[in-house]
Amino acid sequence: MNAHVRTRVSAYAIAVEDERLLLTRLSDASPVFTPGLWHMPGGGIDPGEQPVEALSRELRSPARRGRPPPRPMPPPPAARL
Structure with a gap:
């Protein structure tokens, strides 16, 4: 079997507003x-x-219209072992 695996770097957000978590639903064409x-x-x-x-x-x-733009948060400090 000669399957070619393609890698793509992605970025995802943990978006919280008023204690609600924003999730998206993947389309049927994913x-x-x-x-x-x-x-x-x-x-x-x-x-x-x-x-x-x-x-x-x-x-x-469209779901974010009227809301302020998202702002990145700094990464948490690295855990010390």
Whole structure:
């Protein structure tokens, strides 16, 4: 079997507003994940794009109209072992 695996770096958001978690539902045309599953908002990072730019693009949708733009949070400090 000669299956070619393609890798694409992606960025996903944990979006919380008023103690509600934003999830998206995958379309029936999803080529990667099982269609219809609930998923974190996000997607593939385009060549030359930064992760925060990809998330901003993915989060601009009719569902967010009238809301302030998302703002990135700094990553948590690395755990010390």
